[in-house]
Amino acid sequence: MQKYSKLKIAANYANAWFNAAKDKKIEDKVFDEVQLLQASYAQNKETWNILAAPIDDDTIKQTIIKTVAKKIKLSDISTDTLLLIAQNGRIALLEFILDEFIKLYYQDKGIVEVTVETAVALSDAQDKKLHSVLEDKLNSKIKLKYLVNRAVLGGLRINFNSFLIDDTLQTKLKRMNALLGGGNVK
Secondary structure, three states, rough: OOHHHHHHHHHHHHHHHHHHHOOOOOOHHHOOOOOOOHHHHOHHHHHHHHHHOOOHHHHHHHHHHHHHHHHHOHHHHHHHHHHEEEEEEEEOHHHHHHHHHHHHHHHOOEEEEEEEOOOOOHHHHHHHHHHHHHHHHHHOOEEEEEOOOHHHOOEEEEEEOOOEEEEEEHHHHHHHHHHHHHHOOO
């Protein structure tokens, strides 16, 4: 299966899940559940991969999902969606489905996802200042995701929607090198 078709299938499940939650006016609760499932998936990929494996008896998968759903108190919508995903043999796409759900939720709530890449983790004061400045500049609520990458050397690389603001020392040095040495800027 090509990646495009996986993403399209994931988007269809996420869209149906989000719309069902929105119809019941519990999209915030389901969003919290999706984040919980995303964390569980990240920590227990092997367990989820076992559920994704083809087995003859789907009742085993359904029993596991129902048990987990009851234990972590998932809504009926989330439980039913997970059961449907398992029944249709799409558990292997769960990571994509969860990601797509979160994108839909942010889009619906007018939240912009912003990825900030730095050489070192920002202090709380720097985080608050950056958060405030970005919300002001983007005129929107934002969700910040930080990536620490020592190769940037200093400064920030900010990515949101289809925009990239690269104010890293790494990029500045590459540009200076290109200007002085005649090399290509990447």
